[in-house]
Amino acid sequence: MKKMPIFAGLTCALALSGCSTLDNMMSDGFSQSELPAAIQVPAGNSVAMIGTVENGNVAWVCAQQDNGRYDWKFAGPSANLMDASGEQLGSYYGPPATWESVDGSKVTGKQLATAPAGEGNIPMQLVKANPAMGQGAMSGVTYIQRINLNGGKAPAGGCTAMAEGRRYISGYTADYVFWKAM
Incomplete structure (x- = not known):
């Protein structure tokens, strides 16, 4: 199933201008106006590249939390851009979260903010590289x-003392927008 862009107005504007892909947004101007303020990149940065994940995975592991209850804990992503x-x-x-280019260069980063992305979806995110x-690259x-x-997303249930250590793999799709200082 193909995902629908969250910023549908931007997609429509791009379609009207003859631009239909995220990669073309770099040359036509990328507007963050339809993204939640919490995940908007500060002024002084511009889009360098956009990588799409079509068949990514997020691993979760059932573990006992500090409060003694059992719940799914994030164990890491795996995806091709x-x-x-x-x-x-x-x-x-x-x-740690790592984005690696085919040329061998890579970055890690610190999560600054998240914003809801709808039922069943991991959140939108802003990371400082x-x-x-x-x-x-x-x-x-x-x-x-x-x-x-x-x-x-992790499953809504199924994590109990009997399931401790069990892994759950959840498929996902997303776009990762990489920014550089202007």
Whole structure:
């Protein structure tokens, strides 16, 4: 099932201008106006690239929490980042959350904010990137946004003392927008 963009107005505006892919937004101007304020990238940054995840996975593990109850704990992502033509740009994995380009450069980062992305979906996210490791596409990345989500959530139940240590893999799709300082 193909995901629908959260910023539908932007997609319509792009379609009217002859631009139909996220990659083309870089040259036509990327507007964050329809994204929640909490995950908007500060002024002084511009879109460097956009990677789409079509068949990503989020791993969850059943574990006892500090309060003594059992619940699903985030164990890490695994996904390929693709461009609009279907070519692989890199991968996303963790922990720690790492975005790695096919050229070997990579970044990790610190989550600054999240915003709800709808029932059954992991949240939208804003990450402040750490300095890149290696030279290449990830060099100079300042922020990473996760938008246009579908799936990825932990199950609503099933995590008990009897299930402790059990892993659950949840499929998801998303777009990751990589920003660099202007």
